[in-house]
Each structure stands twice: as structure tokens, then as C-alpha cells.
Amino acid sequence: MKTLYFDEIENWNEPTVLVLGYFDGLHRGHQALFAEAKKLAAVLNLKIAVLTFPEKPTLIFQKFEPDMLLKLTSDKKREELFAENGVDYLIFKDFTSCFAKQTAEEFSKNVLDKFLPKVVITGFDHKTGSDMTQLKGNDQYKVVVVPEVSDEKGKISSTRIRELVKTGDIASANALLGYPYEITGIVVHGFARGRTIGYPTANLAIKDFIHIPSPGVYTVDVLLQGERQRGFASIGYNETFNGKEKTVEIHIFDKDLDLYGEKLTVLWLDKIRDMIKFESIDALIAQMKEDEKKARQYQEK
Ligand SMILES: Cc1cc2nc3c(=O)[nH]c(=O)nc-3n(C[C@H](O)[C@H](O)[C@H](O)COP(=O)(O)O)c2cc1C
Numbered sequence: 001m002k003t004l005y006f007d008e009i010e011n012w013n014e015p016t017v018l019v020l021g022y023f024d025g026l027h028r029g030h031q032a033l034f035a036e037a038k039k040l041a042a043v044l045n046l047k048i049a050v051l052t053f054p055e056k057p058t059l060i061f062q063k064f065e066p067d068m069l070l071k072l073t074s075d076k077k078r079e080e081l082f083a084e085n086g087v088d089y090l091i092f093k094d095f096t097s098c099f100a101k102q103t104a105e106e107f108s109k110n111v112l113d114k115f116l117p118k119v120v121i122t123g124f125d126h127k128t129g130s131d132m133t134q135l136k137g138n139d140q141y142k143v144v145v146v147p148e149v150s151d152e153k154g155k156i157s158s159t160r161i162r163e164l165v166k167t168g169d170i171a172s173a174n175a176l177l178g179y180p181y182e183i184t185g186i187v188v189h190g191f192a193r194g195r196t197i198g199y200p201t202a203n204l205a206i207k208d209f210i211h212i213p214s215p216g217v218y219t220v221d222v223l224l225q226g227e228r229q230r231g232f233a234s235i236g237y238n239e240t241f242n243g244k245e246k247t248v249e250i251h252i253f254d255k256d257l258d259l260y261g262e263k264l265t266v267l268w269l270d271k272i273r274d275m276i277k278f279e280s281i282d283a284l285i286a287q288m289k290e291d292e293k294k295a296r297q298y299q300e301k
């Protein structure tokens with residue numbers, strides 16, 4: 001997959017299946033668009049291009065709140081997911097007022113035509129241009145609108161997944177994503193307490209603008225130097241020790257490691273319980289032993 005920036009592209013000479021959207025999380029609903037793109041690209045012998053934005057378009061329409069930058073994947077993971085979904089060309093365009101002011105027809109002429117699309121694929125609720133209309137086909141391209149993917153609770157959407165992550169229901173979020181929710185961070189120093197209670201924990205500094213699951217104890221897998229290892233994690237204020245700052249900490253089972261400075265990718269699998277302020281450290285350790293049993297037994301569905 002090649003990543004390109006709209007403003008730097010001069011000549012384009014390959015006909016494409018062009019997919020439009022932001023795709024936060026590239027969940028199972030989004031994956032249906034790419035399945036359709038792959039099918040058509042194979043039959044018509046075309047490359048798949050995606051026209052997307054570095055930030056969510058909502059950013060330019062509302063009063064700014066820092067949370068508006070939070071996403072369901074890091075930028076890097078998002079690119080990996082596009083590649084896994086068969087995209088040949090990932091094209092980024094800054095979503096600006098000027099860009100948003102174009103009508104669907106202007107957008108088609110000024111933007112879409114540039115990529116020689118034979119087919120343009122959008123989701124069922126995609127609205128184009130300042131006139132917010134459903135894109136229409138023309139002499140150059142057909143428009144394929146992919147219907148909504150839903151489960152027993154309704155439409156699979158980034159909004160639903162964000163709510164699940166924010167309330168800690170990671171197993172349900174994963175079911176809608178179609179892959180485990182993932183956060184990458186750098187291992188930094190904490191209070192050096194973990195080793196004294198039998199569970200050293202890698203404390204993560206997270207640079208990505210990503211939703212952090214709600215405080216609690218979770219079963220996780222960790223990607224470390226290419227290998228996937230089981231562990232458990234805590235997100236919260238370590239109230240037993242009167243902690244003041246929220247930490248994200250991971251203990252990897254059956255390993256004695258020196259991880260400071262390493263990049264750790266955590267796959268969040270399931271929530272075990274809420275954080276508790278214990279009366280004693282022994283009570284915390286006893287509870288962690290119970291948590292460990294659950295985390296070891298957990299099998300991904
Ligand atoms: C699986 C797991 C569960 C935890 N549960 C709690 C908890 O319920 N309450 C609490 O105060 N701290 C909890 N902790 C956090 C410990 O207090 C913390 O890991 C310990 O103080 C080590 O801190 P340090 O990394 O700064 O050395 C948990 C940690 C892990 C790994």
C-alpha cells in the first residue's frame with residue numbers, strides 16, 4: 001500500500017475503485033465496504049484507492065474539545081488496517097472549510113475525477129458535499145452504496161464502539177471491531193512497587209490520541225518483540241496506595257523482563273472487575289491472584 005497526500009499528487013493515471021470515508025476503527029461495518037471494493041477491483045482489474053482525512057471531519061463543525069482528537073486506533077494501526085483490507089493507495093486530504101464548502105457536484109469534478117474512478121464506494125449513510133446529498137454516478141463512474149451491517153442491537157458504528165470502550169465493555173467492542181482493541185505505549189518508570197507485591201507492571205506512556213478504556217482490571221495480550229503473551233492490566237488511580245495520577249499498567253505472566261523504553265502493544269480482551277481501594281496490600285495481592293486465574297483462563301471468542 002502506498003500512502004499519498006492529496007495536495008502533493010500531480011498526475012494520476014491508474015483507474016480505480018475509490019472508497020470514501022473517515023473510517024474510525026475500521027470496524028465490521030467499514031470492512032464490508034472494503035470487501036465490496038476487493039470484489040469489484042478483482043473483476044474489473046482495478047486498484048483500490050481510499051480518500052480519507054487525517055482527522056475526523058466533525059472537528060471543523062463544532063466547538064473544539066480535546067476529546068474530539070481521540071480515535072479508536074492510532075494513526076499507524078489505522079494505516080495497517082487499510083492495508084489489511086486490500087487498499088492499494090491511501091490518500092489523505094485535510095478536511096478544511098474550503099473543502100467542505102464544495103457541493104457534491106463540485107467535489108466530484110474537483111476531487112473524485114482526479115483518481116479516474118470507475119466505481120466509487122460509500123457507506124449507506126454517506127453524505128457528500130455542502131449540499132449533503134448521496135453521491136450520484138455519471139459517465140465516468142458508478143456509485144455503489146454498501147448497506148448497513150448490524151447485529152441484534154442495531155447498526156455497527158464507531159459511536160457504539162467508542163461508548164463500549166469508554167464503559168470498559170471491551171469484549172463487546174472487540175466483537176464489533178472484528179479484532180482486539182489495541183493501545184501502544186512506551187514503558188516508563190512508576191513507583192517501583194509492583195515488584196514488591198509479586199507483580200511487576202510495565203507502566204505505559206501513551207502518545208496516541210486514543211480512547212483509554214474505563215478504569216478497571218483487564219485480561220490482555222501483549223505484543224512484545226513479535227510475540228503475543230498473556231497478561232493482566234490495571235487502569236486507574238491505584239487508590240490502595242492513594243495514587244493521584246491515572247496509570248495504565250501491564251503485568252506479563254511467566255516473564256522476568258527489563259522493559260523500560262520498550263514499545264509495548266496491548267490487546268485488550270475482557271474486563272475482569274472494577275478498581276478497588278483495599279484496606280491492606282495483602283488483600284490487593286489476594287485479589288490479584290484471583291484476577292490472574294481469570295486472565296489465564298480467558299479464551300478469545
Ligand atoms: C491486574 C492488576 C490489578 C490491580 N488492581 C488494583 C486495585 O484494585 N486497586 C489498586 O489500588 N491498585 C490495583 N492495581 C495497581 C497496583 O496498585 C500497582 O500495580 C502497584 O501499586 C504498582 O505500582 P507501580 O507500577 O507504580 O510500581 C492493580 C494492578 C494490576 C496489574
Ligand SMILES: Nc1ncnc2c1ncn2[C@@H]1O[C@H](COP(=O)(O)OP(=O)(O)O)[C@@H](O)[C@H]1O
Nearest residue numbers: 190191192194195200201202252255257258259
Ligand atoms: N512480567 C513482567 N511484566 C511486566 N513488567 C515486568 C515483568 N518482569 C519484569 N518487569 C519489569 O519491571 C518493571 C516494573 O516494575 P515495578 O516494580 O512495577 O516498577 P515501576 O512501576 O516503577 O516501573 C517493568 O517496567 C519491567 O521493566
